[in-house]
């Protein structure tokens with residue numbers, strides 16, 4: 751297995767992550783952050799439809815069933831899709847931190863091939879926080895939550911404000927999102943930290 755690059759090692763003055771008091775209870779299903787998200791949205795026919803749940807501490811679990819549309823080699827999941835599943839699971843941590851963050855760096859190890867129809871059991875946790883930098887790690891296992899690790903990742907997420915999306919997204923999708931009161935309420939709620 752490869753090592754992790756030094757930017758993914760939290761500095762000495764990084765702090766332990768804090769579970770937000772209003773975080774969903776452990777086991778609670780987290781909704782999608784955006785209906786058209788390729789990772790978790792219901793509006794993407796060939797998306798991952800990843801269903802994540804809040805975990806203990808600052809962690810989440812998720813399940814992703816590999817479908818035929820997700821192949822790279824015959825009968826096997828595409829590596830980029832597996833990286834997406836890890837990225838999406840890591841992205842779901844913002845429900846527990848109540849912070850909006852985007853992936854700055856994602857380093858992935860692919861340890862076992864993952865066949866079509868397999869359920870990938872994912873888990874992610876925040877390991878440290880330093881200012882806007884959120885250090886986190888994730889695994890995807892085969893056969894069950896305690897099965898063999900097929901894929902794993904270390905990542906650095908960077909906290910952003912809702913304006914990150916408003917300023918950079920294609921105007922038609924931003925307009926549609928802003929007209930959806932549930933979407934706006936969800937995104938703004940994450941901006942209010944104690």
Ligand SMILES: CCCCCCCCCCCCCCCC(=O)SCCNC(=O)CCNC(=O)[C@H](O)C(C)(C)COP(=O)(O)OP(=O)(O)OC[C@H]1O[C@@H](n2cnc3c(N)ncnc32)[C@H](O)[C@@H]1OP(=O)(O)O
Pocket residue numbers: 757783784837838841842850851852853854855881882883906908910912915916924927928933934937
């Ligand atoms: C109405 C609308 C509703 C919207 C509702 C949305 C709902 C919530 C959606 C969530 C969605 C999640 C989905 C899954 C996760 C994705 O897939 S997110 C998508 C993929 N990621 C991206 O698109 C990010 C693209 N990158 C960027 O926009 C910018 O580079 C960033 C990450 C915001 C950082 O830029 P910046 O804010 O200018 O910050 P910057 O000062 O450069 O860096 C801050 C610190 O981070 C470090 N850093 C930054 N980038 C890196 C890097 N790549 N490597 C190492 N260190 C880095 C810097 O060195 C710096 O460190 P310090 O100097 O503080 O020690």
